[in-house]
Amino acid sequence: MIRTPESRRGRPAHGRRPVVLVLPAVLGIAFLIVPLAGLLIRAPWDTLPSRLFSAEVGAALRLSLVCASLATVICLLLGIPLAWLLARGDLPGRGLLRALVTVPLVLPPVVGGVALLLVLGRRGLIGQHLDAWFGISLPFTTAGVVVAEAFVAMPFLVISVEGALRAADPRYEEAAATLGASRWLTFRRVTLPSIMPGVVAGSVLCWARALGEFGATITFAGNFPGTTTTMPLAVYLALETDPEAAIVLSIVLLLVAVLVLAGLRDRWISGPS
């Protein structure tokens, strides 16, 4: 029997699905979906609208959206050039560099928050000079929230954009170069448009990660309503005093997550196109 690579990859083998695979798979589905359903089942639907439009929820949601968006902008400004350097820079020790800049991806966020505090805190390595020279102190400020979120979320953007750069056809860039374009012009007019889907997918992921950030934020930026209490912090704190409020806040975040996934569709999972 002759099989082309496509048929081998795309079409399942004939016969019944083996129970040893289906049973754990169904358990896996239940494990992932039941907790989210539980959130919806336990939601106080009758008081939901009034709670949703309360001042505290509004302040936390607004702060979360603003901070996550600002963090994404910072990630785009720094992350796209960084991804370009990793994909096209021909740097020595590139593998090590990539490993280092993606550490925040796997680092427990609280550890990231402690690290930020030790470097950018008022007595930190850099923070003490910021404080002495410019009177800038990041902890306990909204700017501190943005810094914490950008620190945690940037690797998502970098990885996504770098993948897109690697998948892009370098011949277009070479053609532009032979036509006399500088590397900056080539990047702007040829490379960037061709990797746009990867940039978009990366920024959406980056934004979603920033929106959900908890550990680094509460460690580095503290918690004060209206200044640094983002949605995840509000959920955590509300759980101690008013579990129903925590459920309402959680549903808002769940909704945002679903919207993000719907927007992304399978762009991230199937890799940059």
Added chain:
Amino acid sequence: MRSTARLAALVGIVALSLVGCGSSPTGSAGQPGSTATGEITVFAAASLTESFTRLGADFEAANPGARVKFNFAGSSALAQQLNQGAPADVFAAAAPANMKQVADAATPTTFARNRLQIAVPKGNPGKVTGLADFGKPDRKIALCAEQVPCGAAAKKVFGIAGITAAPDTLEQDVKAVLTKVKLGEVDAALVYRTDVRAAGDQVEGIAFPEADQAVNDYPIAALAKAPNAAGARAFVDFVLSAKGREVLTAAGFDSP
């Protein structure tokens, strides 16, 4: 029939003699009949971290078969975890209000009292002198969130002093507040006197008169659904014993 009765009598005698052995004077001080064995899970307020860790080690030394495991956090977070069914034997809170939140803690006993103190970083860089500095917006201030006992006590002292505090962050437990002081990220914070003492020379404490009017009672209770009921009672008795009082007093707690 008769043999059964005789067997029962025999079992009774053996049991009595075992109890007799247990309560013999060989038991350690303050711990008569040291029968506690197995694992004892204690949920305790963050401000008890040092004193209870010490008491746990002493308890284990007195009861070689027992192991004490601690979960230290803000009292409100612990109360929430207990109500959600977290398996624990003993709950020690920093305020009666948080103990009341736990349906399972029927008969708590007050075992210590604590009062607030101003904590400033070593050298007092913000030149904080008293409670009035907490109202100045140019000072970086950390307080406990209102739902944890140290936050409730802080609210009370500000009310008494007639000061509107201008905090920059509201932390979930007193140790998180203390950390911000240790790192020098804030100019001043309100923590317990025991926390200032536990931090050693990393922070400086400033006592203030209003603290005397907002003293926290610390209740402790063996939980009704304790997996290790005997161990729970033994640990509570140990905390309430003379030995327990000694450790708590050394940490800066007042007697109830």
